[in-house]
Amino acid sequence: MLAKKKPSETQNRRVTRVDLPAVEEAIAAAQGLTDDVESQIEIAAQLMGMSEDEVRPEVLKAAVPAAVRRPMRLADRFSMPERNEGPKVVVVERxxxxxxxPR
Known part of the structure; x- marks a missing residue:
């Protein structure tokens, strides 16, 4: 009988690809973290690996005036489909x- 060959480590290695976010994605993430425009510029620039001066015009274009912004209700963020199966039961056991x- 022949011994099975072990696969080399290079075949088992997983490769993780890291892509920087697009401008819109970085701005949306920054807007989700803070309402302060200067902080949004800083966060978006760090996420994209760019300077703040390059990101500033895009963030200012995407900025929503405070008068237009309304607080999101919990129902706006999470919507659950209606079910007629009765109340949901969640059991948490410790x-x-x-x-x-010691012996």
């Missing part, structure tokens, strides 16, 4: 850690 008695 498992105690196993204690080892």
């Amino acid at each position: 498992k105690r850690p196993r204690l080892v008695m």
Whole structure:
């Protein structure tokens, strides 16, 4: 019988690709984190790996005036489909850690 060959480590290695976000994605993320425009510029620039001067015009174009902005209600953020199956039951159990008695 022949021994099975082990696959080389290079075949098992997973490659993770990291892409920088697009301008719109970085601005949307920054707007979700803070309402301050200067902070949004800083966050978006750091996410994209660009200078703040390059990102500033795009953030200012996407900025929403405070008078137009309305607070989001919880129902706007999360919508659950209606079900007629009755009330939902969530059970949370706490498992105690196993204690080892010294001998």
